[in-house]
Amino acid sequence: MSPLSTLTPLTLKKPSPARNRLRGGARYAPTLATVGLFIAMFAVGAGMYPSFLSGQVFLNLFIDNTFLIVLAVGMTFVILTGGIDLSVGAVVALSMMVSATLLQQGWNPGAVIVLVLLIGGGLGLLMGLIIQYFDIQPFIVTLAGMFLARGLCYVISLDSIPVNEAFFTGMAQAQIPLPGDLFVSPGVLLALGIVAAAFFVLHHTRFGRTVYAIGGNEHSAMLMGLPVKATKILVYALSGLCSAIAGILFSFYSLSGYSLAAQGMELDAIAAVVIGGTLLTGGTGYVLGSVVGVLVLGIVQTFIAYDGTLSSWWTKIVIGGLLLVFILLQRLFARKAR
Amino acid sequence: MKSLLKHRLAWPVIALAALLLLNQVFRPDFMSLRMQDGHLYGSLIDIMRNGAPTILIALGMTLVIATRGIDLSVGAVVAIAGAASCAYIAASPEPGSPVTAATAVLIAVVAGLALGVWNGFLVSTIGVQPIIATLVLMTAGRGVAQLITGGQIVSVSNDSYKSIGAGYLFTLPISILITAAVFALAAVLTRRTALGTLIEAVGINPVASRLAGLRARNIIWIVYVFSAVCAAIAGLMISSNVTAADANNAGLYIEMDAILAVVIGGTSLAGGRYTLVGTVVGAFIIQTLTTTVYTLGIPPEVTLVFKALVVITVCLLQAPKARNLLSRFKAAPKPAAKEAAKEKVAI
Numbered sequence: 001m002s003p004l005s006t007l008t009p010l011t012l013k014k015p016s017p018a019r020n021r022l023r024g025g026a027r028y029a030p031t032l033a034t035v036g037l038f039i040a041m042f043a044v045g046a047g048m049y050p051s052f053l054s055g056q057v058f059l060n061l062f063i064d065n066t067f068l069i070v071l072a073v074g075m076t077f078v079i080l081t082g083g084i085d086l087s088v089g090a091v092v093a094l095s096m097m098v099s100a101t102l103l104q105q106g107w108n109p110g111a112v113i114v115l116v117l118l119i120g121g122g123l124g125l126l127m128g129l130i131i132q133y134f135d136i137q138p139f140i141v142t143l144a145g146m147f148l149a150r151g152l153c154y155v156i157s158l159d160s161i162p163v164n165e166a167f168f169t170g171m172a173q174a175q176i177p178l179p180g181d182l183f184v185s186p187g188v189l190l191a192l193g194i195v196a197a198a199f200f201v202l203h204h205t206r207f208g209r210t211v212y213a214i215g216g217n218e219h220s221a222m223l224m225g226l227p228v229k230a231t232k233i234l235v236y237a238l239s240g241l242c243s244a245i246a247g248i249l250f251s252f253y254s255l256s257g258y259s260l261a262a263q264g265m266e267l268d269a270i271a272a273v274v275i276g277g278t279l280l281t282g283g284t285g286y287v288l289g290s291v292v293g294v295l296v297l298g299i300v301q302t303f304i305a306y307d308g309t310l311s312s313w314w315t316k317i318v319i320g321g322l323l324l325v326f327i328l329l330q331r332l333f334a335r336k337a338r
Numbered sequence: 339m340k341s342l343l344k345h346r347l348a349w350p351v352i353a354l355a356a357l358l359l360l361n362q363v364f365r366p367d368f369m370s371l372r373m374q375d376g377h378l379y380g381s382l383i384d385i386m387r388n389g390a391p392t393i394l395i396a397l398g399m400t401l402v403i404a405t406r407g408i409d410l411s412v413g414a415v416v417a418i419a420g421a422a423s424c425a426y427i428a429a430s431p432e433p434g435s436p437v438t439a440a441t442a443v444l445i446a447v448v449a450g451l452a453l454g455v456w457n458g459f460l461v462s463t464i465g466v467q468p469i470i471a472t473l474v475l476m477t478a479g480r481g482v483a484q485l486i487t488g489g490q491i492v493s494v495s496n497d498s499y500k501s502i503g504a505g506y507l508f509t510l511p512i513s514i515l516i517t518a519a520v521f522a523l524a525a526v527l528t529r530r531t532a533l534g535t536l537i538e539a540v541g542i543n544p545v546a547s548r549l550a551g552l553r554a555r556n557i558i559w560i561v562y563v564f565s566a567v568c569a570a571i572a573g574l575m576i577s578s579n580v581t582a583a584d585a586n587n588a589g590l591y592i593e594m595d596a597i598l599a600v601v602i603g604g605t606s607l608a609g610g611r612y613t614l615v616g617t618v619v620g621a622f623i624i625q626t627l628t629t630t631v632y633t634l635g636i637p638p639e640v641t642l643v644f645k646a647l648v649v650i651t652v653c654l655l656q657a658p659k660a661r662n663l664l665s666r667f668k669a670a671p672k673p674a675a676k677e678a679a680k681e682k683v684a685i
Contacts, residue, residue: 084469130650130654134653134654136653136654137607137608139408139469139597139607140597140598140601140607140649140653141650141653143594143597143598143649144646144649144650144653145646146594147594147642147643147645147646147649148642148643148646148647148650150642151639151640151641151642151643151644151645151646152643154639154640154641154642154643155639155640155643158639267473267476267477270473271473271477274470280467280469280470281467311484311485311489312489313480313481313482313484313485313489313585314481314485315481316477316478316480316481316484317478317481317482317485319477319478320474320475320477320478320479320481321478323470323473323474323477323478324474324478327460327466327470327471327474328464328466331464331465331466
């Protein structure tokens with residue numbers, strides 16, 4: 001044996017598996033922390049109120065937040081690229097106003113839904129184009145988009161418009177039975193379908209990998225020959241489309257259109273995404289985490305509803321506190337990773 | 339003429355002048371000022387008075403943006419300041435005395451100071467991105483304000499307190515005078531001392547400025563405190579103008595207006611060079627827009643659409659890419675390239 005061969009094992013030494021596991025663990029850590037928090041909150045609720053520990057309470061979290069889940073999915077894509085979309089709440093309101101007005105005029109519900117989706121996706125696409133081709137911060141462009149969508153709501157009507165159309169009321173009242181006397185609404189299935197689709201797109205398609213790559217380092221992604229421009233534009237179109245879907249789901253839920261509806265919902269969506277473990281600098285995060293983030297927000301509201309003595313503003317304070325905790329956690333993980 | 343057009347304030351000022359002119363055409367008495375009971379009245383005064391809170395907040399926002407930051411929490415700070423001062427006045431044994439009013443003002447300013455320190459702590463010491471750090475207070479702040487007022491609109495009757503937002507001094511509304519004083523203070527502090535240069539340095543390159551021996555942390559802290567104190571004073575004006583604190587709606591979306599004012603005024607969101615005068619002009623443009631909508635007889639519900647279109651146009655005009663396109667049409671490639679180079683240096 002030559003002395004060289006005794007050296008080969010050293011030079012070929014692989015990184016220890018323990019270190020690899022740690023790195024993988026750190027990647028999931030913020031999302032896992034959210035899941036842990038959710039389980040802990042549910043356990044505390046079950047301890048305090050006997051009726052809390054039921055499958056229906058858990059399913060109601062989905063039923064009452066279908067629109068927020070869909071919004072959070074779209075927002076996750078945008079935030080993963082390092083951008084932000086402030087227009088989502090206003091687009092939700094616009095979708096509700098457009099569908100309520102057109103349904104009142106006797107339009108076919110299918111045509112209304114298609115039109116609403118086109119408006120939402122189109123607005124998102126337009127914002128994406130401006131962000132990409134004029135190089136203006138997403139913050140400002142989507143802010144202007146928010147003003148535009150909210151303003152169009154006011155132009156349509158200042159009053160609340162009821163929805164009496166058969167398909168919409170049917171969707172609002174429909175219950176899909178599950179084993180064990182439980183039920184969900186059709187909206188929940190739609191929202192979960194969108195989550196599954198988003199999961200597939202993010203982790204198993206080129207588009208998804210490009211989204212992560214842009215968030216990691218836009219410049220490198222471009223140098224690698226990835227379609228950065230098209231992806232960045234598409235991400236905003238996707239978020240607009242999700243907002244439109246969320247608007248329709250919200251119409252099913254509330255059966256009305258109101259120009260002041262969904263005010264501040266963009267903040268809830270961003271909060272859910274952050275609490276779900278997505279870094280606002282982009283590149284790291286999971287769409288499933290965002291769903292858990294929405295559930296955490298939902299359980300805070302359930303808590304306050306169960307308690308009965310706490311006023312509604314505690315929701316805001318608690319959500320703000322949770323945001324703070326998760327941001328600090330993210331800082332901690334980021335520091336460790338370095 | 340050409341060099342005048344090149345000035346960074348040229349476009350905002352032209353936009354403002356055009357808006358005012360438009361108003362003048364549609365309402366010939368638009369520019370006229372008249373004296374009544376020793377007070378100055380007129381549309382221009384109205385624009386200034388209604389725009390005072392936005393201008394104040396936009397001034398604070400300018401310095402924050404100059405350090406590459408952003409402060410989303412100002413609307414919440416407005417609500418908290420108004421809630422705290424009104425709740426104090428309503429609960430005090432002498433709700434009508436000037437001393438109570440002065441204490442209420444002090445409470446609001448201290449609250450603003452504390453909230454600013456909190457934001458500054460998150461951004462500078464913990465190192466959280468500004469947009470997220472201030473998002474925390476933006477979300478939780480309105481809840482805190484509602485907690486203070488107990489979810490109700492607290493109305494007060496105190497003449498001294500009312501004068502902050504609705505009173506007159508030397509024929510001018512007091513809110514305009516306060517805003518002018520804050521503007522003068524900010525201008526002197528940042529332009530007559532090194533502070534302004536230091537703020538720009540932090541915004542242009544935080545790492546380099548730290549290596550140059552600059553305590554970037556303290557600078558960042560200062561700008562967030564200044565922003566929150568400005569917001570608190572604006573909160574006082576808004577609540578005193580209606581002699582009530584509305585935790586839900588006071589200062590709603592004012593952070594958006596303030597950020598727009600800063601951007602329209604010509605300060606880049608990327609940090610670095612800033613202009614306080616530009617911000618004031620930007621805030622006037624926003625306020626005049628609202629007035630214009632009324633003058634032209636456009637239904638008020640269209641205001642937001644109108645505003646959105648103006649914002650998009652102004653931003654597009656200011657975008658370096660759009661400017662390069664324009665200058666390519668206008669002039670030979672040489673000056674265009676020069677301008678592009680200049681722009682890079684500025685960034």
